[in-house]
Amino acid sequence: MSFPTEWTSVGSVWQLPEQGCRPAPTNLRQCVSADAAALPFASTSFDAVFIGYGLRNFPRLSTALEEVYRVLKPGGVLVSLDFFLPERSWLQRLYLAYLYGQGAFWGVVLHGRSRVYTYIPDSLRSFMSAKSFSRLLDKMGFAEVTARTFLLGGISVHWAWRRDRSRTT
Numbered sequence: 685m686s687f688p689t690e691w692t693s694v695g696s697v698w699q700l701p702e703q704g705c706r707p708a709p710t711n712l713r714q715c716v717s718a719d720a721a722a723l724p725f726a727s728t729s730f731d732a733v734f735i736g737y738g739l740r741n742f743p744r745l746s747t748a749l750e751e752v753y754r755v756l757k758p759g760g761v762l763v764s765l766d767f768f769l770p771e772r773s774w775l776q777r778l779y780l781a782y783l784y785g786q787g788a789f790w791g792v793v794l795h796g797r798s799r800v801y802t803y804i805p806d807s808l809r810s811f812m813s814a815k816s817f818s819r820l821l822d823k824m825g826f827a828e829v830t831a832r833t834f835l836l837g838g839i840s841v842h843w844a845w846r847r848d849r850s851r852t853t
């Protein structure tokens with residue numbers, strides 16, 4: 685897969701100035717404050733959409749995925765990196781405790797505040813497994829959904845393609 689030559693960065697209003705535009709890749713075309721569930725872009729305008737640790741924070745995940753599908757060109761790809769819940773419930777509890785402990789430790793060491801990173805297990809608690817997310821992408825119409833998991837399923841990179849043929853939406 686070759687990388688796009690021009691980027692558009694999208695983030696929510698309150699965080700975009702800090703996270704969306706800095707550090708900016710030299711070929712960043714624009715920074716846009718927008719809700720992932722209502723992207724202000726024409727259909728079929730992007731070759732690829734990259735989401736880093738974002739989708740588990742989207743309150744309307746299915747709508748956001750519909751939006752990603754809509755703005756992708758046919759044959760375009762969604763690549764997402766995020767935290768997920770491991771499949772087994774005892775492992776979920778262990779993993780959340782691990783993230784909480786690590787987050788509190790590094791929050792104190794790096795920022796003097798234990799709560800800086802503990803939002804991660806908080807936001808993950810009610811999320812889903814990497815397998816469930818693959819199934820959701822499938823259901824939303826994406827093709828060739830592929831996942832590579834790390835940390836016993838606690839982190840995953842997903843790839844999913846918009847079908848070449850246009851959908852009716």
Ligand SMILES: C[S@@+](CC[C@H](N)C(=O)[O-])C[C@H]1O[C@@H](n2cnc3c(N)ncnc32)[C@H](O)[C@@H]1O
Nearest residue numbers: 695696699703718719720736737738741742743
């Ligand atoms: C944990 S940060 C990750 C930031 C960046 N991608 C990174 O990896 O450093 C989560 C990001 O999701 C964005 N976000 C959360 N909800 C959103 C929404 N509904 N629409 C657009 N962006 C959203 C926030 O602006 C925030 O920048």
